[in-house]
Every structure is written in structure tokens, then in C-alpha cells.
Amino acid sequence: MLSVVIVLSVAALYLVSCTTARYTEMETPLAQVPAPPPSPGAHLILTNGQFYTETGTAEAVAIDKNGIIMAVGDADMVDPHKTSDTMVIDLAGDTVLPGLHDMHVHPLGGGLQQNQCMFPQGSTLEQILDTIAECVKGTEEGKWITGGQWDASALAEPPHRRMLDEIAPNNPVLLYDTSGHSSWANSLALKEAGFTQDTPNPEGGIIERDGEGHPTGVLRETAVWQIMSIIPPPTPEENEAALEWALDLMLSYGITSLTGASIGREEAKAYAALADAGKLKQRVRLCLRWDPEDEDENALIAERNLYTRDRICADCVKIFLDGVPTDSHTAAMLEPYEDTVEGRDDEASRQGLLLVSTEDLNPAVTRFDAQGLTVKFHSAGDAAVRQGLDAIAAARSANGFSGQLHNVGHCTFVAESDIPRARPIGATFEVSPYLWAPSPINDSIIQAIGPERIKRVWPVREMLDSGALVVPGSDWYVVPSVNPWIAIENLVTREVPGGSEESFGKGQSITLDEALAMYTVNSARQRGNADKTGRIEPGMLADLIVIDRNPREIPITEVHKTIVKKTIINGEIVYDRAGDE
Ligand SMILES: [Zn+2]
Numbered sequence: 001m002l003s004v005v006i007v008l009s010v011a012a013l014y015l016v017s018c019t020t021a022r023y024t025e026m027e028t029p030l031a032q033v034p035a036p037p038p039s040p041g042a043h044l045i046l047t048n049g050q051f052y053t054e055t056g057t058a059e060a061v062a063i064d065k066n067g068i069i070m071a072v073g074d075a076d077m078v079d080p081h082k083t084s085d086t087m088v089i090d091l092a093g094d095t096v097l098p099g100l101h102d103m104h105v106h107p108l109g110g111g112l113q114q115n116q117c118m119f120p121q122g123s124t125l126e127q128i129l130d131t132i133a134e135c136v137k138g139t140e141e142g143k144w145i146t147g148g149q150w151d152a153s154a155l156a157e158p159p160h161r162r163m164l165d166e167i168a169p170n171n172p173v174l175l176y177d178t179s180g181h182s183s184w185a186n187s188l189a190l191k192e193a194g195f196t197q198d199t200p201n202p203e204g205g206i207i208e209r210d211g212e213g214h215p216t217g218v219l220r221e222t223a224v225w226q227i228m229s230i231i232p233p234p235t236p237e238e239n240e241a242a243l244e245w246a247l248d249l250m251l252s253y254g255i256t257s258l259t260g261a262s263i264g265r266e267e268a269k270a271y272a273a274l275a276d277a278g279k280l281k282q283r284v285r286l287c288l289r290w291d292p293e294d295e296d297e298n299a300l301i302a303e304r305n306l307y308t309r310d311r312i313c314a315d316c317v318k319i320f321l322d323g324v325p326t327d328s329h330t331a332a333m334l335e336p337y338e339d340t341v342e343g344r345d346d347e348a349s350r351q352g353l354l355l356v357s358t359e360d361l362n363p364a365v366t367r368f369d370a371q372g373l374t375v376k377f378h379s380a381g382d383a384a385v386r387q388g389l390d391a392i393a394a395a396r397s398a399n400g401f402s403g404q405l406h407n408v409g410h411c412t413f414v415a416e417s418d419i420p421r422a423r424p425i426g427a428t429f430e431v432s433p434y435l436w437a438p439s440p441i442n443d444s445i446i447q448a449i450g451p452e453r454i455k456r457v458w459p460v461r462e463m464l465d466s467g468a469l470v471v472p473g474s475d476w477y478v479v480p481s482v483n484p485w486i487a488i489e490n491l492v493t494r495e496v497p498g499g500s501e502e503s504f505g506k507g508q509s510i511t512l513d514e515a516l517a518m519y520t521v522n523s524a525r526q527r528g529n530a531d532k533t534g535r536i537e538p539g540m541l542a543d544l545i546v547i548d549r550n551p552r553e554i555p556i557t558e559v560h561k562t563i564v565k566k567t568i569i570n571g572e573i574v575y576d577r578a579g580d581e
Pocket of ligand 1: 106262
């Protein structure tokens with residue numbers, strides 16, 4: 001409990017934000033600070049809890065009607081804010097943390113996935129085909145079947161369209177893999193999309209082919225777009241329902257703020273529609289997709305503020321610089337991959353490929369930076385991370401420091417010499433902690449990258465030690481869960497949730513408090529609202545989560561089982577597990 005408690009009204013808050021007030025505060029013992037002006041009364045008081053604060057823990061908070069934290073301390077300190085209208089909740093000793101941020105997530109895809117043909121990651125070929133056969137039974141002839149997620153290392157042989165043709169001759173089928181960067185289509189899907197022996201590889205993509213040049217059905221990166229463009233898109237109503245479902249799920253895990261990591265127009269519209277219907281609770285940043293070749297994506301960025309709302313900022317641009325370091329070898333690496341891709345020996349298969357040229361990238365990032373937009377890169381390989389850092393450096397030399405913290409995302413592999421470059425140029429790292437336990441997608445990464453480089457996979461320890469700002473992103477639905485509690489545990493253990501003999505990048509483990517800071521205060525800084533979210537203290541917005549255990553007092557291997565009891569955003573209870581049961 002806090003022995004000294006700070007109580008502020010809005011007026012007092014204004015005072016301590018200026019320098020002279022801070023000096024006075026330092027010279028006067030807190031007990032002698034003049035009493036605050038009369039409180040208008042708290043809307044909500046949470047008492048008898050263990051609130052995580054910067055200095056330790058406190059036992060109660062008072063929140064005003066605008067969702068601002070008025071007081072943090074012991075019961076005596078919040079009591080003066082109680083009126084006959086105040087709602088008081090006794091937490092019976094439960095732990096309260098600031099709301100969690102997810103800085104890279106695809107909720108719409110996660111919601112739409114509920115209507116797809118899904119099988120568990122690591123499924124064998126037989127399990128996959130059984131699942132598809134079931135889905136075929138429930139689907140009208142001619143209708144599309146989409147789903148996933150297969151991973152090459154769990155199949156005994158490379159996927160081929162004929163395997164799917166046998167069980168789904170009359171339905172076009174498209175299955176994506178665990179990385180989301182490779183797809184597997186049947187013959188009917190290829191035919192409907194117009195693929196033939198003569199179809200050339202598109203820019204940034206690869207059509208896998210057999211000895212005679214016929215497509216095998218495996219499509220890498222942009223090669224899948226030719227199929228995606230003919231699958232009937234969901235209706236706006238379907239999008240809104242899927243997004244609402246996904247955001248509710250995230251509330252149940254305590255996620256109060258999120259960054260939509262690769263937003264197209266329909267998704268932006270769905271967010272805005274939910275907000276207009278009063279159904280959007282989280283604070284959302286939209287990172288709108290950009291590609292130099294795509295006129296429509298330029299148009300989307302220009303119209304971004306059509307989708308800005310109270311809790312939506314459409315002030316971020318997402319740029320894909322490479323793919324993934326799995327069997328597909330699409331992540332751009334500084335050194336060649338350890339293994340080879342069957343049947344290929346081109347430059348891209350040996351070292352991966354950069355999707356945007358530096359000549360296109362640097363002026364674009366400089367322009368976005370000058371427009372006040374934050375850029376988020378997809379950079380999995382160390383060559384793509386370097387390209388992202390170079391582009392940020394170019395923007396800084398042209399514009400000076402703009403205040404936007406451009407964010408290099410995924411960062412599966414980062415050259416040691418590039419890590420200290422981030423902080424001086426105001427670049428930040430985003431990492432994908434759900435992936436840090438041994439898992440099928442990681443088996444594929446280990447095979448492609450080899451045992452030596454894998455030791456530094458997701459070098460978060462080095463990133464934090466360099467003083468860089470590091471934030472987490474689940475990358476759901478590319479990964480199978482959006483549960484941040486698994487990720488927080490994995491950040492510390494780098495083992496299978498619950499603990500395991502084997503680990504993944506163990507040398508890059510961090511502490512529990514560092515992991516919690518990534519999900520709260522670090523992410524708030526990334527979002528540019530660290531003055532309002534990320535910490536529990538007077539003057540901050542009341543984005544709080546009540547959880548069923550105190551992570552600091554239990555074995556780390558139990559953290560993944562944490563259950564969120566209440567999620568509060570802006571002083572409003574937006575998820576209540578008691579009401580859910
Ligand atoms: Zn993603």
C-alpha cells in the first residue's frame with residue numbers, strides 16, 4: 001500500500017503539470033500540500049484491491065464521470081470523493097493493472113475466421129483432409145471453402161492441389177498456412193482464378209510449379225491475390241458482426257487499446273460503423289495498408305479521416321517490407337537461409353526478398369512522416385529490419401524529429417549492429433510474443449534459419465538493453481490466440497505456456513515487470529497517449545483491468561492462466577466476467 005498518497009482534482013492536476021509546481025512539490029512534504037478544491041464527487045470507486053502503480057501498489061481508486069482517475073491510494077484517500085451517487089465496488093483483494101495494449105492485431109480476420117474451415121496448427125495431412133471433407137459436406141456445390149492453418153513441417157510431403165481435388169472436386173478451396181504468407185489451392189480455385197502454366201509470377205510473389213511448369217497449388221506472398229480477388233467478399237454487415245465479436249473477445253482478455261495492423265477500406269468502414277453504433281469500446285489506431293504500386297491504397301490514406309472517431313485514430317500507415325522466415329523463405333535476410341526450397345535456386349529462395357525498393361520506400365516514409373503519420377513496417381528478416389531503420393533515418397534527416405515513433409514490426413531477426421540504431425533515430429521495435437514458445441511455425445523457422453542464428457530469435461533482451469522502446473503485438477489471427485497472458489508469460493520464459501524442457505530464444509528472456517511495461521506504458525508511448533493511458537495514477541484515464549491473480553506473487557508459469565474479471569475503459573465497465581457466466 002502507498003504510505004503517501006497523492007490526491008488531485010482536475011484543477012490541481014493542471015498545476016502540477018507546470019514546472020514551478022513540480023519544484024514546490026519537491027520542497028514541501030506531501031502532507032503539507034494544500035487540500036484540493038472540493039471534489040465534484042466520484043462516479044466510481046474501486047476499493048480493497050491491489051492496484052499496480054509506479055511506486056508499488058495502492059488499495060483504491062476514485063474515478064470521475066468523465067472517466068478520469070481522481071485519486072489513488074488507501075480507502076481514506078478516496079473516501080472524500082464518495083457521494084450518494086457514487087458506485088462503489090469492493091474488489092475483495094483482486095489485482096488491478098492498467099488496461100493492456102495489443103500493438104499489432106487483425107481482429108476482423110479473427111472474427112471472419114469463425115465462419116471458415118479451420119483445423120489446429122500442426123495438423124497432419126490426414127487430419128487436414130478429414131476436416132476439409134467435413135466442410136465440403138456442409139457447403140453447397142460451387143461455393144468457396146477457405147480456412148487454415150497448415151504448416152509445411154507437419155505435413156509429410158509438400159502440399160499439392162491434387163490432394164484437395166480428391167475430396168473437394170466441385171468446390172474451390174483455398175487454405176492459408178500458419179504464417180499467413182503461403183496458401184494452398186485446389187485445381188478448381190486455380191482454374192476459376194485463371195491460373196495456367198503460362199501465368200507469370202507476380203511482383204512480390206511466387207507460384208510454386210511442378211517439373212512441367214504447372215502450378216502445384218502453393219502460392220507465396222502476393223501470388224494469392226489473384227485468387228483472393230475472386231472470392232466473394234463478406235458483406236458490410238458480416239464484417240461488422242465479425243469485428244464486434246473479435247473486439248469483445250479482446251475485451252475479455254483485458255485489451256483496452258489496439259493497433260489494427262493492416263487495414264483496408266472495408267475494415268476501416270467496419271470500425272467506423274461500430275463506433276457510430278456506440279459499440280466500439282477500445283481505443284484503436286488504424287494502420288492503413290500502403291504499397292507504391294497500389295493507387296487505391298494511396299486513396300485510402302488520403303481519405304483516412306473519414307474513419308476517425310472519438311476512439312479511432314487513422315493516423316498510421318502499414319508497409320510490408322518482406323514475408324516470413326519459414327519454409328517459404330520470403331523474409332529478407334542479410335545472410336542466406338540454411339536450407340533450400342525444393343525445386344528452386346533463385347536469389348529470392350536463397351535470401352528472401354524485399355517487397356519495396358529503397359527508391360520507393362525512403363521518399364514515401366519521409367512524406368508520411370511530414371504528414372504527421374506514423375509508419376509501421378512488416379519486417380521479419382534482418383535485411384527488412386535494416387531497410388525499415390534506413391527509411392526512418394532518411395525521414396529524420398529530411399524532416400528532423402517529427403514526434404512520430406515509427407515502428408519496425410515483427411523483428412524476428414535483427415542484426416546486432418542494428419539494435420542500437422533505433423533509439424537515436426526515434427525508431428521503435430514491435431515483437432510478436434505469442435510466437436516465442438516452441439510451436440509448429442517455429443519448427444519451420446528453425447529449419448530455415450539454422451541453429452546458430454536462431455539463438456537470437458526475437459532479440460527483445462538486447463532491444464530493451466539498448467534503451468529502445470519495445471512494444472508487443474499478438475499478430476492474431478495469423479497466430480491462433482489473441483490472449484496476452486500467454487504472451488506475457490512467454491516473454492519471460494520463452495517456453496511452452498506452463499513451462500517446458502525446450503525453449504525458443506531463451507537468452508532473450510526479460511523480466512515480468514518489463515513484460516507488463518511493454519503491454520502498458522511502452523505501448524501508450526508508442527500510441528502517443530502516455531499522458532492518458534498506461535499507468536494508474538491521478539489524472540490518467542481509467543482504463544483498468546481486474547484480474548484473478550497477482551502475477552508478481554505466483555510462479556511465472558501460471559501467468560498464462562490469468563483470468564480477467566472486469567475490463568474498464570474510460571471509467572465504464574465494458575466487460576464483466578460475472579455477468580458473462
Ligand atoms: Zn500481422
